[in-house]
Amino acid sequence: MPKRVDHAQRRVHVIDALVRVAAAEGLHAVTLRAVAAEAGMSLNLVQYYFQTKAHLLHAALERLEQQSHARWSARLGGLPLPVTAHAFIEAFLTEALPTDEASRAFHLVWTSYAVLAMTDPDLAAQPFAAGPDRLEGQLAAVLRQAQREGALDRQRNAANEAAHLLSLSHGLGTSVLVGQRTADSAMEILRAHLERLFPVPAPSPESAVGQAH
């Protein structure tokens, strides 16, 4: 065998180029030639690593999901260690909002895929329900844990509250992306909701950890 290139690496290179194009000009502007140009390679190469455009789009969607997973892990791993459910979920949802440029690109492309999934039957629908479903499950688990610890009212339906939070953050994210609202304003709304969800306990001066302003 000759030059032996790492296929996986090339593929992520191409996918990243795709995401850049999609974030800048929209998913409808994602053409094999545009992706190839953005990736600095020829059209044939893109075809070589992804036989068809559908494969490329599918792979990109998968990578987006695992990328979001990685970002969340990093974010949540960096939290001060006595993690309250409040802090955990706030970090969770902050990461879901399009605050910086990278996050904006991610959110935009993800939403574009979501719209595709509404009509395209198989290609995008299957991996699309999986991601948010898993997220919702994780969130619900955290909420149930919070209920056990007394941080969250047991009257609430954890699954529904999780769905509520995710839908809210998604909707806020969209409104930020269309320029209707700033990311800060969206954060304010999210935080207000969280503060009602997790009412402040009696202030004990010994804990100086989760003191957000």
Added chain:
Amino acid sequence: MPKRVDHAQRRVHVIDALVRVAAAEGLHAVTLRAVAAEAGMSLNLVQYYFQTKAHLLHAALERLEQQSHARWSARLGGLPLPVTAHAFIEAFLTEALPTDEASRAFHLVWTSYAVLAMTDPDLAAQPFAAGPDRLEGQLAAVLRQAQREGALDRQRNAANEAAHLLSLSHGLGTSVLVGQRTADSAMEILRAHLERLFPVPAPSPESAVGQAH
């Protein structure tokens, strides 16, 4: 002058065909030929009434907005007359969810336009911020009125609560459209939120009006 056709009528006919195509196969499948076929006329006619595709898309967006306006008016006009803020807003948001097929089509196409607006600078962006902004204003006004009447806690920020409600309903609508959740489940979450927003007053047996099941 010969046959003298009502242009406005023809235009809405074409636009309705566009919406049908977009709802069934996605906005990316909206081609002049497809719209013409769906409308039962020839390609030239569509060109005749809308000089360019951009004009057609723009006109369709405008119509979508005024259509939603009309639907809301009809819905809210049909409410039992001592309208509580709770009932008003519940109707408002129910109408925003993709419950029946018409509503689903509307929501899908609207979201498709939203995604377009995230990258296309002028064409869709301007009329797109206007619609939701106005809605948010109306909702906030209703909420403030409810605060004056004592139905809503004055601690709340009416503008933020309005944004919260709209973002939530949008997010829930999207999750319904991608098949992650049923419309009923979305309604349940919405209703739960509204019941926390408008805590039930002392039950007075003389009012038998807003008695949802």
Added chain:
DNA sequence: TTTTTCATCGTACAGCGGTACTATGAAAAT
């Protein structure tokens, strides 16, 4: 009756997008 105006049609053209086919250099395997 002739002419103008309007709605409608057929068709063509240029560009672009996905896909396929073939070639080529180079490194490993034989």
Added chain:
DNA sequence: ATTTTCATAGTACCGCTGTACGATGAAAAA
């Protein structure tokens, strides 16, 4: 040294899409 294998390149083809350009019938206007 020859052969095989792999990464890369060029290019061509076909279909689709937006747009433009004429043609036609018919009804109103002259």
